[in-house]
Amino acid sequence: MSKKQRYEIKTECPQCGCSMLTVLSDEEIQKRYGDNPRFHMDCGECQAQFEKPREEVCPEWDKECKMKES
Numbered sequence: 001m002s003k004k005q006r007y008e009i010k011t012e013c014p015q016c017g018c019s020m021l022t023v024l025s026d027e028e029i030q031k032r033y034g035d036n037p038r039f040h041m042d043c044g045e046c047q048a049q050f051e052k053p054r055e056e057v058c059p060e061w062d063k064e065c066k067m068k069e070s
């Protein structure tokens with residue numbers, strides 16, 4: 001079993017400005033977003049739907065990818 005990495009997805013709603021934090025495992029991210037480089041988000045406050053690029057909401061994901069490659 002490989003160790004489970006968890007990622008913090010931080011976003012700010014462009015409509016109401018509230019910030020959201022979602023913690024997902026690598027598996028959950030794959031299941032939810034697949035290979036989509038843009039994450040589709042729903043605001044829990046105003047129900048706005050928006051998309052953010054993966055590297056913007058989750059810098060840790062990027063870091064992990066680079067570590068895997070090197």
Ligand SMILES: [Zn+2]
Pocket residue numbers: 013014015016017018043044045046047048
């Ligand atoms: Zn909102």
